[in-house]
Amino acid sequence: MASWQWFHRLGSPRWFYEKTGGWLPWLTAVALVLLVLGTVWGLAFSPEDFKQGNSYRIIYIHVPAAFLALAGYYIMAVCGAVGLIWRMKLAFMVMKSAAPIGAGLTFVSLVTGAIWGKPTWGTWWAWDARITSMLILFFLYLGIMALQSAFQNREAADKASAILALVGTVNIPIIYKSVDWWYTLHQPATLKLTSAPTIHASMLYPLLTMVVAFYVFYAVVLLLYTRHEILRRESRTGWVRELIAKEGGL
Amino acid sequence: MAELLLTLEHLSCERDGRPLFSGLDARFHGGEQWQVQGPNGSGKTTLLRAIAGIGATARGRILWRDRAVREDLWAFRRSLLYIGHSPGIKGALTPLENLAWYRALSAGTLSEDSLGALAEVGLAGYEDIPCQQLSAGQLRRVALARLYLSSAPLWVLDEPFTAIDKAGVASLEARLAAHVAAGGLVLMTSHQEVTLPGVRHLDLTAFPPVLRDDEEGGYDG
Amino acid sequence: MAELLLTLEHLSCERDGRPLFSGLDARFHGGEQWQVQGPNGSGKTTLLRAIAGIGATARGRILWRDRAVREDLWAFRRSLLYIGHSPGIKGALTPLENLAWYRALSAGTLSEDSLGALAEVGLAGYEDIPCQQLSAGQLRRVALARLYLSSAPLWVLDEPFTAIDKAGVASLEARLAAHVAAGGLVLMTSHQEVTLPGVRHLDLTAFPPVLRDDEEGGYDG
Amino acid sequence: MTAETSSRAMTGTFGATLRRDLLLAARHPGDWINPLVFFLIAISLIPLGVGPESKVLAVLAPGVLWVMALLATLLSLDGLFRSDFEDGALEQCLVSPSLLYFTVLAKVVAHWLVTGLPLTLLSPVLGLMLSLPGGYGTLCLSLLIGTATMSLVGAVGAALTVSLQRGGLLLSLIVMPLYVPILIFGASAVNDAAQGVEVGVPLAILGAFLALALALAPMAASAALRVCVDSD
Amino acid sequence: MTAETSSRAMTGTFGATLRRDLLLAARHPGDWINPLVFFLIAISLIPLGVGPESKVLAVLAPGVLWVMALLATLLSLDGLFRSDFEDGALEQCLVSPSLLYFTVLAKVVAHWLVTGLPLTLLSPVLGLMLSLPGGYGTLCLSLLIGTATMSLVGAVGAALTVSLQRGGLLLSLIVMPLYVPILIFGASAVNDAAQGVEVGVPLAILGAFLALALALAPMAASAALRVCVDSD
Numbered sequence A: 001m002a003s004w005q006w007f008h009r010l011g012s013p014r015w016f017y018e019k020t021g022g023w024l025p026w027l028t029a030v031a032l033v034l035l036v037l038g039t040v041w042g043l044a045f046s047p048e049d050f051k052q053g054n055s056y057r058i059i060y061i062h063v064p065a066a067f068l069a070l071a072g073y074y075i076m077a078v079c080g081a082v083g084l085i086w087r088m089k090l091a092f093m094v095m096k097s098a099a100p101i102g103a104g105l106t107f108v109s110l111v112t113g114a115i116w117g118k119p120t121w122g123t124w125w126a127w128d129a130r131i132t133s134m135l136i137l138f139f140l141y142l143g144i145m146a147l148q149s150a151f152q153n154r155e156a157a158d159k160a161s162a163i164l165a166l167v168g169t170v171n172i173p174i175i176y177k178s179v180d181w182w183y184t185l186h187q188p189a190t191l192k193l194t195s196a197p198t199i200h201a202s203m204l205y206p207l208l209t210m211v212v213a214f215y216v217f218y219a220v221v222l223l224l225y226t227r228h229e230i231l232r233r234e235s236r237t238g239w240v241r242e243l244i245a246k247e248g249g250l
Numbered sequence B, C: 001m002a003e004l005l006l007t008l009e010h011l012s013c014e015r016d017g018r019p020l021f022s023g024l025d026a027r028f029h030g031g032e033q034w035q036v037q038g039p040n041g042s043g044k045t046t047l048l049r050a051i052a053g054i055g056a057t058a059r060g061r062i063l064w065r066d067r068a069v070r071e072d073l074w075a076f077r078r079s080l081l082y083i084g085h086s087p088g089i090k091g092a093l094t095p096l097e098n099l100a101w102y103r104a105l106s107a108g109t110l111s112e113d114s115l116g117a118l119a120e121v122g123l124a125g126y127e128d129i130p131c132q133q134l135s136a137g138q139l140r141r142v143a144l145a146r147l148y149l150s151s152a153p154l155w156v157l158d159e160p161f162t163a164i165d166k167a168g169v170a171s172l173e174a175r176l177a178a179h180v181a182a183g184g185l186v187l188m189t190s191h192q193e194v195t196l197p198g199v200r201h202l203d204l205t206a207f208p209p210v211l212r213d214d215e216e217g218g219y220d221g
Numbered sequence D, E: 001m002t003a004e005t006s007s008r009a010m011t012g013t014f015g016a017t018l019r020r021d022l023l024l025a026a027r028h029p030g031d032w033i034n035p036l037v038f039f040l041i042a043i044s045l046i047p048l049g050v051g052p053e054s055k056v057l058a059v060l061a062p063g064v065l066w067v068m069a070l071l072a073t074l075l076s077l078d079g080l081f082r083s084d085f086e087d088g089a090l091e092q093c094l095v096s097p098s099l100l101y102f103t104v105l106a107k108v109v110a111h112w113l114v115t116g117l118p119l120t121l122l123s124p125v126l127g128l129m130l131s132l133p134g135g136y137g138t139l140c141l142s143l144l145i146g147t148a149t150m151s152l153v154g155a156v157g158a159a160l161t162v163s164l165q166r167g168g169l170l171l172s173l174i175v176m177p178l179y180v181p182i183l184i185f186g187a188s189a190v191n192d193a194a195q196g197v198e199v200g201v202p203l204a205i206l207g208a209f210l211a212l213a214l215a216l217a218p219m220a221a222s223a224a225l226r227v228c229v230d231s232d
């Protein structure tokens, strides 16, 4: 049992709250530095695209957001699985916090994509395979959030949405593959994306910076949400009351 | 007679984060009849459902014949007859068809004589009428007919006498007494006067909720 | 005190073509309290709903202060407080919000003191909790809080004590007694013992159904 | 008892019921978000079935937008009286001295505010997704009038099926034929507008439908409620 | 208590539940007629919205038929566990010694027999109405496999929303994204068949989906029922 001690403690919301309180400032600082660096680099110093002019620069938001949207779903689902298997309340709290962030990132990637589409394709929206999969991912997120909020009972809300998230993980690869297949089947000749290999290194490095920045930023936001969730759920316990008394009411 | 059947160890329940009772320790033996008491909202229904294994809101341990219920769910469920607030009767089916389905579900713990059981609860002549044409009390009687069929030792009954008229209550009480006399165990709630000889009382207000101060484990269950 | 309020003339009810009772004649005066009796399925609920004007299954006449109810529905409904099997309480709203809506609906026959009424039914402190977080008995108490607000003379209550604990039943009985003492009329059903002094009984089994042989009139109501 | 106090009581019922239903919608956001999401998802399924070519989609867009708005409204109608019926609030409306007419009207208005209106506001975005070439203003206006009419007409169906356990699909069956004229004029208005044609006439006809429904539907729904509440 | 008696008890549960649900469907014909009628009406609305030209309709037909079959299945799912939940039969399943897995499987099979199967049988007629040029056999076969998969996957959604008062539309939201692959392969199989192309691959993939769903869905649904039955 002793070897499980760390796991037990990891499962304790209080331990988590107190530990992450220390990490947060550092993570925030790293996220800010990377974001500023990537943005300035991407907007001011990387060259103009020869075909798309300056409008391509939106990839510095679009692509990292799209990456994280997908990764965020798996993070959420893994937390759900941990919560279901080990009955760990903290995992459910992380999972609940991950859903709106993931949905937000998906939405950002959809909107930036649409904004980008207008100058490049001359239309706000097209049923491109990647866009379509992204839209469906957005629906999956919405479903989980809606289910989560529909329950009055928190425990049921957690477990139900965890089950749904797991069902979703089985489905996501299938959905991606089938949308790809669908698109190649119908593909209209009029649209062509600039494909990945044409991205020049001078564009790639700021992009990579932004991707890393988004990951750290994601971690920060996830921690903030989770800490908030912990306080709400544990508001009746002694340590939260003490904390509130100490901080003079939040 | 005095075989120990069900043990509750340090059971606590909460609803939506509001604790209802805690530290409930109790030992129930064969041949006993228990009435769970407490004012409205004290958690009687929650307790009975937790014992029956519906809803995962309880923390603490529940033992059946000295083994944790979760370790041998199947054996426990074969020993249990639970009748809750809702009768669980399909309006479109007749009483006989309803009981037939329950028999299939019961894995052999309900006997075959549905007709006799319906007669016992005063529904002779109603066997083949769709249940939606029955009144509130008649519907409950269909559900309670299982009391005359079941060979399960543990009966968990949540307000079984709701909507039953006086003659009906008397004959149900006789049935409960017979079950107890045969070594069975009855756990029930009722806001009406229960006139069974030797009924014991479990008062939930004796186990007031305490606010859990620490959650070190982070596990529930 | 002895003012004639409600008269039933030759009332018959049926459900799905099956007659429940017939030829029911009764006169109810102010200051009286009546308990409708009969075994399960005898038609108590059907009778009370017919009096309240829900469901068009009754034939015969219902008079309020010697005028047919249909002739002045508005006056009759202002004089009526009906609380049926279902509490009619919205789970997402708080007890206070629920009562506020009922007040708006009541066209002035419910007074304003919802807080006081909730305190009377033992829900002080629950005023602002969504009702879905209340237990079965607490939910009924919210519905019954209207008894402490209503100025209607006629109260029709279908099993008001269901799911209410003993202390609650006693205080409700006191409220009914006060209403009757003030010249009101109470019609109720209950399978529990009612300990009100002077309660009268209307036994539905005294009006057995007759199979109508002819359907000459063809009118109902 | 005078006409004046009674009329005050009536507006009181209307206001209180409207407030109550909006409050309920605010507490259960799912009730009004779900039809929106249905609209969104059902429309996104169309390209998956039909194919992504924007030329084909543009032809379909007005019809599909209208059909799906209609279905979304239809599906949300089931809850209009259902929960009040199940928890007994509806029978309290029936025995109360207030006119049922105003209660029903208030419930319909609340229903439109939380489903028809947001649906209308969402429709331009979905029009974009289906490559609707133009006529976005007409799309909104026609849906605004059309959803209101559909809420009113649908209330009659919802009242008729309130006591049936799974009334949902029966409700569709009853109400859909009544929606056909609304659909035809609504979709053709959008179609015309997308092609730059004048759309005064279909919109005027939609307006006339609304006036008619406003006059008749709440009365019919009240009558239906009285008849149906006791039987199952 | 032996493995043999217990396995007999399991098949007993399956058979009894299947029989019960079919009996219920026979007593409440609305339950299975309504999805059919929805399918019929929703498809007849399409020409009203889009216009009557058969060339346009023929392009749409496979997609629209599949989308509407999907919606009809979806809408019928809400009742799958709902009524058992409301009258308390579901909690009796939970406390009974029978494996929930078999009860759920039996209910899903019954659901498919009374919705998916009739829907499939009706589809050729509606294909004719939408001037589908060919591939009627593929239409039926793909719907046969597809509706079964959809019943299975949908059962998980129905279980998750069973205790929610107005779960119907939430159910749609949860389940629709999961139906996307089925829709894509189903519609494109019909499309190919209508154009005389070979359809072995999409049909085989649909079959694989069915196998996967058969293996996983009843388990997930049972787990969901255990979690959700106590809460609202």
Ligand code: HEM
Binding pocket: A059, A062, A063, A066, A067, A109, A110, A111, A112, A113, A114, A116, A117, A118, A120, A121, A130, A131, A132, A134, A135, A193, A194, A195, A196
């Ligand atoms: C709503 C619209 C859009 C969505 C949802 C979307 C979605 C995505 C996603 C999910 C990715 C990263 C995943 C991957 O690498 O496969 C991505 C990357 C990318 N997108 Fe978009 N996109 C949209 C519109 C556009 C438009 C209009 C363009 C350009 C004309 C564009 C160009 C790119 C490029 C260049 C990349 C990165 C290179 C690559 O990884 O292939 N996207 N987009």
Ligand SMILES: Nc1ncnc2c1ncn2[C@@H]1O[C@H](COP(=O)(O)OP(=O)(O)OP(=O)(O)O)[C@@H](O)[C@H]1O
Binding pocket: A152, B015, B016, B020, B038, B039, B040, B041, B042, B043, B044, B045, B046, B047, C132, C133, C134, C135, C136, C137, C138, C163, E231, E232
């Ligand atoms: N669905 C629910 N969601 C949240 N809280 C609930 C729910 N049902 C009951 N509660 C709360 O749980 C507590 C206990 O409820 P329970 O039904 O167990 O009480 P009870 O003792 O059976 O009461 P009664 O005598 O009224 O039936 C109540 O205080 C109630 O507020």
Ligand SMILES: Nc1ncnc2c1ncn2[C@@H]1O[C@H](COP(=O)(O)OP(=O)(O)OP(=O)(O)O)[C@@H](O)[C@H]1O
Binding pocket: B132, B133, B134, B135, B136, B137, B138, B163, C015, C016, C020, C038, C039, C040, C041, C042, C043, C044, C045, C046, C047, D231, D232
């Ligand atoms: N919804 C219904 N449809 C058809 N018949 C019904 C319905 N509800 C009740 N009945 C029938 O009407 C008769 C009277 O029912 P009612 O509910 O009035 O009885 P009750 O006296 O109130 O009984 P209880 O004491 O059980 O509440 C019953 O015999 C029943 O069979």
Ligand SMILES: [Mg+2]
Binding pocket: B044, B045, B046, C135, C136
């Ligand atoms: Mg209870």
Ligand SMILES: [Mg+2]
Binding pocket: B135, B136, C044, C045, C046
């Ligand atoms: Mg009754």
